[in-house]
Amino acid sequence: MTRSEENYIKTIFHLGGNTATPIATNAIAEQMETKPSSVTDMAKKLAEKGLVNYKKYQGVSLTDFGIKTALSIVRKHRLWEVFLVEKLDFSWDEVHEIAEQLEHIKSEKLIDKIDELLDFPKYDPHGDPIPTKDGKFMVRDKQLLSEMPLKSIGVCVGVKDTSATFLKFLDKNNIALGNTIQVLEKEDFDMSLHIQVENQKLNISHQIASNLYVKKND
Amino acid sequence: MTRSEENYIKTIFHLGGNTATPIATNAIAEQMETKPSSVTDMAKKLAEKGLVNYKKYQGVSLTDFGIKTALSIVRKHRLWEVFLVEKLDFSWDEVHEIAEQLEHIKSEKLIDKIDELLDFPKYDPHGDPIPTKDGKFMVRDKQLLSEMPLKSIGVCVGVKDTSATFLKFLDKNNIALGNTIQVLEKEDFDMSLHIQVENQKLNISHQIASNLYVKKND
DNA sequence: ATTAAAATTTAGACAAAACTAAAAATTTGT
């Protein structure tokens, strides 16, 4: 697998191509900041190799083999992120770009050793689950903060947007994974929220709330 | 810098192109298992970028900038090797291939953090010096075991050949860096040596002896 | 049900990095 092939597989996976729903050429192109025609070319190549299902004009979806491959790349990416944060003191907004490179390192043994060194973490620094060696991963029951009912209390368990700007915003406002969050008020006008994070009350926009995952207390 | 450019720079450095002596196109091609014509192409490109001195039919040598670049790659390679051995329990015969990939990861901060995590090692697992961030490195006063005078005693400080087969041979014979070695006898016929390594006496061929570096006791 | 708009594919081109085969320059042997 070339680096480029791996990036396509990963993108299709993230766009949901692991289900039966095929992903549109355009959607892949947009996500990868490339042209639709390039996607078509690669779709043919990946179909040839048995990684994706592809029929002209019908979009692209991953085969079982493609999903297995995607999970292996995602596993590497997320384990490297944990490594960077836990062992090298990187902050959660710095690790994505570096992990984008490290995920392509070819050595089964290396990533298994990293996994072991980190004591087999289940989640990455952004709260995303890390697939195991055999491709299984925890699907945590979580919901967007924006969808939590009024007064409900939960624990912040992940972010949807992992861009440095969003993560830095959270840092600045002392919102971190593991924090307890309660929805105190919802503003009908702009859908902004008044929330309490640990001992601090603050207002956040709908856009912020719809990028934070919370596990509701039962 | 592309991965390919980096590999050329590194090869030229290892062939001694850091000195004023230019390296022959053929030598580079042979080392890299590529064709001389490919080397010519790349030489032009690297000269264009100010990394090498190149005049037709005159061979290739690194510019100051090229040397700086080479040292940065070598630094990364060797630090990753130490990391693999010290933190992930790889053996010294497994790390080269993986480090060949890791050395191309682009992040100054990453390699500096790895350096720090390892407590700024001076040598890699094969005894080769690790350049510092600013490109300086220790040149240890060492000599080949094959050139040691009879009866002299030294400490094993490095290997010339870093192939897995050679390193495994050393493991099998309990020869490791840091061991004290004495030359007990030299066989004129085949230049083989009778040596004592720590508490063990053994015979080694000239080929083995000429791939082991020793620091002579003063 | 057509037609307009949008999405997708095809065809042809390009850059990087490699190759082969042929040409040119350098080195070597006598």
Place this chain on the structure above:
DNA sequence: ACAAATTTTTAGTTTTGTCTAAATTTTAAT
């Protein structure tokens, strides 16, 4: 010194992954 051998370069081709522009198919709207 000069022919032969070797080394190096040039010229032209290939592969991978990308692009643009044009053609085609699908989707949406009236």
